[in-house]
Amino acid sequence: MTSSSAPTTTPQTSPTAPRRRPAPVLAQVVRTERLTPRLARVVLGGPGMAPFDTPEHADSYVKLGFAPPGPRPLGPDGRIDGEALKASLPPGEEVRLRAYTVRAYDPATHELTLDFVVHGDEGLAGPWAVAAQPGDEVLVLGPGGAWSPDPTAAxxxxxxxxxxxxxxxxxxxxxxxxxxxxxxxxxxxxxxxxxxxxxxxxxxxxxxxxxxxxxxxxxxxxxxxxxxxxxxxxxxxxxxxxxxxxxxxxxxxxxxxxxxxxxxxxxxxxxxxxxxxxxxxxxxxxxxxxxxxxxxx
Known part of the structure; x- marks a missing residue:
């Protein structure tokens, strides 16, 4: 997914207790690549990605959190302390979220690859991806997802x-x-x-x-x-x-x-x-x- 909200899937699954989504991690831009005129790739990593969970599904996605410049308070688990971050934001400011499909993830290096559809200067994440430089920071929440291809399908x-x-x-x-x-x-x-x-x-x-x-x-x-x-x-x-x-x-x-x-x-x-x-x-x-x-x- 390269824009909009998290997916709704309809495959039947066994009832389970809802899994609490982990707090966000703090990622840094490692490198970028322009795949096509309208598709930009950003690879995220850095020491803050170490607590990130390995995505399981073909439709696994993360939510990127874009916050104003300021402190990024960490909890004891190495993840962002969401309440402390919210309290640190200027009045009227908030973390803005955008959902993106995980294109690839390397658990050895904790590098997360995301592809962004770009519509010129429109939107939030697309322009960010085009302008991103190594070392730029972004919050990563997730992963979510529920679907993978059924190998038994004809x-x-x-x-x-x-x-x-x-x-x-x-x-x-x-x-x-x-x-x-x-x-x-x-x-x-x-x-x-x-x-x-x-x-x-x-x-x-x-x-x-x-x-x-x-x-x-x-x-x-x-x-x-x-x-x-x-x-x-x-x-x-x-x-x-x-x-x-x-x-x-x-x-x-x-x-x-x-x-x-x-x-x-x-x-x-x-x-x-x-x-x-x-x-x-x-x-x-x-x-x-x-x-x-x-x-x-």
Missing amino acids: SHLLVGDASALPAVAVALERLPRDAVGLAVLEVHDADEEITLDAPAGVEVRWVHTGTGVPGVALVDAVRAWTWPTERVCAFVHGEAGAVKELRAYLRAERRVARGDLSISGYWRLGADDEGWRAAKREWAAQIEAAEAAAGLD
């Missing part, structure tokens, strides 16, 4: 726009090398296509937004796929409008079981991150209610 469908590209890339790397299926990725144009490590049997199909409406080409490409006769497991993440349409198609028309589908709107056209985060829970509840009324499992 076929795999991975769908996402640029915001979901890191998660799809990790999923492709984790698929069995004899896996089959389709990955559909929507980016602005051909300059935004990157090399992905996909099994030979998984077609990677790029579609372009260009000056059109985000998500339209993505939905069309999924609907054009010749649907397999055997069980399909799907991962679909991106703009909320396209995700809603694809969810209806996969659940109602293709009868993909709830436990075989991880799907979430990472962002919403016309809404900023805070606005979408506030509306997302109700949006998801309405979709769930509609599926329940339709008798979908």
Whole structure:
């Protein structure tokens, strides 16, 4: 995930006690790389990353905390003391959070790789990533996540726009090398296509937004796929409008079981991150209610 709020997934899991998320750690920029004109990579590390937990899932994500300059009080466990940090902020200031998929993590060096979609000077994290220099600090909360490819699936469908590209890339790397299926990725144009490590049997199909409406080409490409006769497991993440349409198609028309589908709107056209985060829970509840009324499992 390269923007917006944390994912909502629908795979069925066994009931467990909620895990308390660890306090944030203090990370430093180690190095940066511009992958494409609209995709920037930042590698975080430094001594403050030592308490960070190893991410488990293909869709593992962290929340980056951007705070005004000032002290970064540490607790006895080496993590940021959240209450002390909050108390140290100037009046009216707060830590602003943005969620990003973990592209890679090296537990030996505690280096965390994140990819950022960049829209010029728009937004908070994208401009930060472009301007980031070694030694710059940022808070890291997490990791979260709930989904990894099911190796027992007969076929795999991975769908996402640029915001979901890191998660799809990790999923492709984790698929069995004899896996089959389709990955559909929507980016602005051909300059935004990157090399992905996909099994030979998984077609990677790029579609372009260009000056059109985000998500339209993505939905069309999924609907054009010749649907397999055997069980399909799907991962679909991106703009909320396209995700809603694809969810209806996969659940109602293709009868993909709830436990075989991880799907979430990472962002919403016309809404900023805070606005979408506030509306997302109700949006998801309405979709769930509609599926329940339709008798979908």
